[in-house]
Amino acid sequence: MKAFSFLFKKKFYLHLAIIILLSLLIVWVVFRSLDSYTRHGEVYIVPDFTGQSSQLIMNQYKDLFNFVLLDSVYVKDLPKGSIVQQDPLPGSKVKSGRNIYYVIVAMMPEQVVMPNLRNLSLRQAMVLLEKEGLGVNKLLYIDHFAKNAVIEQQYLDEVIEPGTVIFKGQSIDLILGNGNTRDTLTPMPFLTGMLPAQVKPALLKAGLNTGNFYFLDQDTATSRVFRTSPSSLPGSYAPLGKAVDVWFRSEKIIDYEDLILQMQSDSISRDSLMHIITEIYHFEEQ
Numbered sequence: 001m002k003a004f005s006f007l008f009k010k011k012f013y014l015h016l017a018i019i020i021l022l023s024l025l026i027v028w029v030v031f032r033s034l035d036s037y038t039r040h041g042e043v044y045i046v047p048d049f050t051g052q053s054s055q056l057i058m059n060q061y062k063d064l065f066n067f068v069l070l071d072s073v074y075v076k077d078l079p080k081g082s083i084v085q086q087d088p089l090p091g092s093k094v095k096s097g098r099n100i101y102y103v104i105v106a107m108m109p110e111q112v113v114m115p116n117l118r119n120l121s122l123r124q125a126m127v128l129l130e131k132e133g134l135g136v137n138k139l140l141y142i143d144h145f146a147k148n149a150v151i152e153q154q155y156l157d158e159v160i161e162p163g164t165v166i167f168k169g170q171s172i173d174l175i176l177g178n179g180n181t182r183d184t185l186t187p188m189p190f191l192t193g194m195l196p197a198q199v200k201p202a203l204l205k206a207g208l209n210t211g212n213f214y215f216l217d218q219d220t221a222t223s224r225v226f227r228t229s230p231s232s233l234p235g236s237y238a239p240l241g242k243a244v245d246v247w248f249r250s251e252k253i254i255d256y257e258d259l260i261l262q263m264q265s266d267s268i269s270r271d272s273l274m275h276i277i278t279e280i281y282h283f284e285e286q
Contacts, residue, residue, distance in 0.1 A: 046100070048090035049083045054104045057083065065100045072106040076169065080107045109167040116162035117150045117174065125150050125174060126204060137171035138209050141241040144177030147184070148207060148240075151175045176207070178240055185237040188244075191225040192232060192263055193256040196248060199225060203244055211243035223248035224256055233263060 044064060049057050058067050075084060085103040088094055112132050117125040126136055144151055152175035153160055160172065178184050189202045200210050215223055226249040230238045238244065 042096045043093050044096060046086075046088050046090055046092045046094055049086050049100075049102065050090075051078075051082055051084075053079070054081055054083050054102065061100075064096050065094075065098055068099050068101050069104065070101050071103045073103060074106040074109040074168065076109075078105045080105050109169055111165050112168045114153075114155075114160050114162055114164040114166050114172075117153045117172075118162075119146075120150050122148045122150070122174065122176060122207060123205065126201075129172060133168040134166070135169070135171040136204050137173050139204065139207060139241050140173060140175050141178040141184075141207075142175055143180055143182070145180050146177040147179030147181075149177050151177055176240075184240045186240050188228075188230060188232045188236040188238050190232055190234060190263075191228055191244075191246065193260050194225045196220075196223060196225075199246055207240045208238060209241060209243045211245040214245070214247045216247060217250040217253060219250045219252065220248070222250045222252055224251050224254070226254060 046065075047061075054067075054069075061067075070085075073084065078084065082105050083102050084105055087101045088098070110133070112134065114134075115128050115132055117128065120128065122139070129135060142151060154173040154175065155166065155170065157173070160166070186207045188208075189206045191199060191202060194202065196213065199213075203210055211229075216226070217223065225232075225246055227247045229245045230236060230242065232244075
């Protein structure tokens with residue numbers, strides 16, 4: 001009985017009560033901590049942040065999410081500092097405190113180093129410029145024995161030396177040789193039915209420049225090449241460096257598949273094709 005005599009002492013029960021209370025307190029603290037850590041039950045729908053100012057979004061949602069900047073990209077036509085990509089995607093269900101990874105529009109364009117285009121062919125120069133994130137503004141031909149070879153490179157009407165730092169997305173003028181033959185002719189690329197964005201690359205590859213673009217319909221989203229000056233009918237030629245004017249019509253108005261088949265057919269004369277195009281052009285214009 002002496003071994004269990006402590007059961008009859010008040011001090012034992014006092015200590016037991018303290019131990020039980022402390023245990024319950026510890027369990028309560030642990031579960032509260034886990035609940036707080038996991039945000040149990042707090043689920044939020046991720047809004048669509050794209051196109052909005054990153055600074056405003058972070059100020060508005062800083063108590064709900066943890067924003068992490070992944071990268072910045074330069075997009076000419078979008079507001080600087082706006083969000084262009086996010087993860088998780090809009091509509092995702094997440095808990096409070098979740099990391100939101102985002103990409104914004106850079107405040108300034110990325111800079112690149114101007115490559116050396118001298119002595120390259122026109123096509124080689126275009127490939128290298130595209131690789132560096134640059135473009136071609138216009139082609140200028142001068143008397144030189146090396147036809148379609150780059151003699152000089154210019155930016156804003158001044159020579160730009162290789163190694164010069166320039167903003168990405170800028171366009172370069174190329175000074176090319178004409179083979180020491182003035183008014184050298186080059187085959188016109190077949191442009192009929194092309195989208196507006198496809199026209200300039202096709203003309204540049206042929207040694208030609210873009211002139212004026214004329215959109216004859218309000219629905220420019222469905223516009224395609226309808227006619228050009230000089231003509232781009234099969235077998236047509238134009239002087240190197242010539243600026244080509246282009247007229248666009250909606251594919252909802254012109255049956256381009258049928259028109260292209262007629263233009264590429266051997267059974268119809270150039271005069272007949274020009275008459276067909278002119279008739280359609282003037283009829284739709286009235």
